[in-house]
Amino acid sequence: MINSLPVLDTVVRDRTPAKEIAPQRNPADVVRMGVIGYGYWGPNIVRNLSGLENCHLVTVCDKSPAALKRASRAYPGVHTTTDFTEVLSSPDIDAVAVVTPVWTHFELAKAALNHGKHVFVEKPFTSTSRQAEELIELAERKNLRIMVDHTFLFNGAVRKIKELVQNGTLGPLYYFDSTRVNLGLFQHDVSVVWDLAPHDLSVMDHLIGLAPEALAATGGNHFNHLADMAFITVYFPGNITAHINVNWLSPVKIRTTLIGGRDKMLVWNDLEPDEKVRIYDKGVDIKNGQGVHDLLVSYRSGDVLSPKIDITEALRVEMKYLYDCIAHNRQPLNDGAAGLRVVRLLEAAEASLKNRGSLVQF
Ligand SMILES: NC(=O)c1ccc[n+]([C@@H]2O[C@H](COP(=O)([O-])OP(=O)(O)OC[C@H]3O[C@@H](n4cnc5c(N)ncnc54)[C@H](O)[C@@H]3O)[C@@H](O)[C@H]2O)c1
Numbered sequence: 001m002i003n004s005l006p007v008l009d010t011v012v013r014d015r016t017p018a019k020e021i022a023p024q025r026n027p028a029d030v031v032r033m034g035v036i037g038y039g040y041w042g043p044n045i046v047r048n049l050s051g052l053e054n055c056h057l058v059t060v061c062d063k064s065p066a067a068l069k070r071a072s073r074a075y076p077g078v079h080t081t082t083d084f085t086e087v088l089s090s091p092d093i094d095a096v097a098v099v100t101p102v103w104t105h106f107e108l109a110k111a112a113l114n115h116g117k118h119v120f121v122e123k124p125f126t127s128t129s130r131q132a133e134e135l136i137e138l139a140e141r142k143n144l145r146i147m148v149d150h151t152f153l154f155n156g157a158v159r160k161i162k163e164l165v166q167n168g169t170l171g172p173l174y175y176f177d178s179t180r181v182n183l184g185l186f187q188h189d190v191s192v193v194w195d196l197a198p199h200d201l202s203v204m205d206h207l208i209g210l211a212p213e214a215l216a217a218t219g220g221n222h223f224n225h226l227a228d229m230a231f232i233t234v235y236f237p238g239n240i241t242a243h244i245n246v247n248w249l250s251p252v253k254i255r256t257t258l259i260g261g262r263d264k265m266l267v268w269n270d271l272e273p274d275e276k277v278r279i280y281d282k283g284v285d286i287k288n289g290q291g292v293h294d295l296l297v298s299y300r301s302g303d304v305l306s307p308k309i310d311i312t313e314a315l316r317v318e319m320k321y322l323y324d325c326i327a328h329n330r331q332p333l334n335d336g337a338a339g340l341r342v343v344r345l346l347e348a349a350e351a352s353l354k355n356r357g358s359l360v361q362f
Pocket of ligand 1: 036038040102104
């Protein structure tokens with residue numbers, strides 16, 4: 001059993017007051033799930049759902065019979081179907097996970113909500129912010145939960161970093177600088193911005209916790225009209241700058257984030273097996289001299305510390321959290337509003353990219 005998530009609970013209170021909703025028709029604390037989409041990512045969702053106490057995986061749906069064959073082999077007791085309307089209309093299903101390509105998220109999630117189901121939707125939430133707003137309104141009207149798969153919020157390193165930001169260890173933040181590059185996997189329907197950047201943008205949004213002021217993005221496309229590399233800069237109040245580098249044309253895989261604060265700085269290297277987060281007691285102190293050339297700069301260089309990180313699979317923590325939010329009527333941290341904030345940033349990045357880095361104001 002995974003421990004409760006105090007940091008997540010704190011953030012929920014910070015951002016959106018937890019809203020109690022009417023108890024659902026569900027028998028005591030059991031959540032019955034249907035999953036639509038069993039391609040590349042779907043099996044990970046199904047694997048993590050299937051091991052959860054009080055969570056019943058009822059149906060796996062995919063329009064590909066070959067995908068369903070794989071699902072049946074792995075989970076012999078689970079019902080499978082190629083028809084998603086069967087999942088939506090089933091009275092034995094309380095919540096639906098939408099794990100299909102981005103362009104299908106809106107229609108499937110909308111239909112699920114209209115059938116009275118809670119929804120778990122893959123990242124990015126929707127293809128447009130208008131669609132996200134519509135789903136949020138619909139869920140509110142029907143007293144249903146939306147949860148968007150912002151997987152990295154449940155990663156042990158990110159949960160530890162959130163703690164360090166919240167308890168003031170880093171001091172006021174200066175910057176967030178994230179690199180997520182590798183060779184491929186090229187997607188045929190979305191650019192590298194819509195495929196990879198939702199991870200970094202959701203982590204940035206979670207850790208900085210402020211509404212952005214402006215964004216600029218540059219990048220390029222070398223094979224079709226979809227960007228395969230992008231450099232996104234986001235400006236926040238308080239002189240905090242975020243930078244995100246996503247690239248499908250890198251010879252090496254890098255998953256590294258630098259976060260600089262006045263008092264401490266840290267490096268999160270997600271590919272590092274042991275010391276994923278290192279906190280550096282490094283910084284700069286500046287005293288003004290008489291003129292601009294007389295700045296007295298002193299550099300501080302102290303200890304390096306690597307905190308203990310919970311290495312439980314992020315998706316497992318997230319699925320448990322999904323269960324808790326549905327069973328106990330809690331507003332998730334990664335709710336529709338969080339999904340919408342990321343989609344707005346993606347739209348702005350795309351618009352700026354088209355104009356070679358023109359500034360988009362929020
Ligand atoms: N959170 C993460 O780390 C992460 C990682 C990878 C992918 N994803 C997201 O997961 C989603 C799916 O990505 P993928 O790589 O698994 O794609 P995929 O193409 O490998 O799989 C999608 C599956 O959905 C099925 N499908 C599509 N429309 C359907 C419908 N109407 N009814 C039933 N089945 C349908 C397809 O047959 C396919 O098997 C995307 O939104 C992607 O962004 C998230």
